Amino acid sequence: MKKQLFFVVALLLLSGCGGQSKQAVSATSKVNSSQTSAAKKSSVTNSVEKSSAVTSSASATTTSSSVSSQSSNQNQTYPRIILMNQQLVKALGQVVLPQVDGLDAGSQRLNVRYRGNAANFTIDYSVGSTAKDFNDSSLNQENPYAVYSKQTFENSTQAAQQINYRSADEFSGLPQTNLGYGITGTIDAGAGQRYLSWYEGNWYLTVHAAAVNQEDPTPLAKQTVAFLASNSLPAPQKYGRISFQTAITNRQRDQEIIWQKNNVVYRLQTHTPQTALKMAVSIK
Structure with missing residues (x-):
């Protein structure tokens, strides 16, 4: 009788540890997934910012060229x-x-x-x-x-x-x-x-x-x-x-x-x- 009771208690302890382990793995998986998603968002944000910076630089160059051209026309000399x-x-x-x-x-x-x-x-x-x-x-x-x-x-x-x-x-x-x-x-x-x-x-x-x-x-x-x-x-x-x-x-x-x-x-x-x-x- 004592042996049967000990066996039941052992099974209950093992079952509780397995549940905790699964919960831990699940929590760890969620954290890793969250970190990966954040990294992807950060990468996309950086890419957009770089693209915006390049576009802004190109726009500034075009504007500068246009102003330079207008200035050249205004300073054109005539006989x-x-x-x-x-x-x-x-x-x-x-x-x-x-x-x-x-x-x-x-x-x-x-x-x-x-x-x-x-x-x-x-x-x-x-x-x-x-x-x-x-x-x-x-x-x-x-x-x-x-x-x-x-x-x-x-x-x-x-x-x-x-x-x-x-x-x-x-x-x-x-x-x-x-x-x-x-x-x-x-x-x-x-x-x-x-x-x-x-x-x-x-x-x-x-x-x-x-x-x-x-x-x-x-x-x-x-x-x-x-x-x-x-x-x-x-x-x-x-x-x-x-x-x-x-x-x-x-x-x-x-x-x-x-x-x-x-x-x-x-x-x-x-x-x-x-x-x-x-x-x-x-x-x-």
Whole structure:
């Protein structure tokens, strides 16, 4: 009887220990599962934070690039003649003007002053030791390399008289020379002077050379024809004239392009033929 009672007590003790063991294992499993879940959440959170940081950095870089681009556009510089033309339009209204200065050097020191109004004006273009304000009073001390003017007359007949246009009939019988591009010029020589003349549309062109000084008008005439083969002068209504000199005189503006538009005459006088051509074809 005693042995049976001892056996029952032993079974009860073993059963209680097994339950506690299972509960302990279950609790341990729950803790490990909770820790694993927390670790996964932490990993996901870190990943999101890193992704957000990368996106924020990329956004900041893009914004910085955009600001830099805008700043670059705002600081973009323009040729001084464009800035001067803006001032001229404010002063004279919508008048036609050269869009290039015709210079090979010194454009950053281009200075401009004007006199007159929309109907009658004179504009001086000079290169100074420094760039000065538009129409600065001190610019009258500078020698212009180019002068551009507009004159308005009562009628087109008066305007046409200013051009000194010569018809082709006046050169009949004179020696001829090929200037290229299908253009033929005539040579009028005498008293130590040579004049080589030709026509392009309503333009009468002539190059003067002093034969007494062994000057030849042909090279400059051919250069002019070649330039005008790919560049267009303003269209005269009715006449236009170009008068070039082979000899370049210091501080003089004896290269002239003049044309009529109804009762208005435009005139451009420059130091060199090349400058005159570059400025004239840019006028608009």
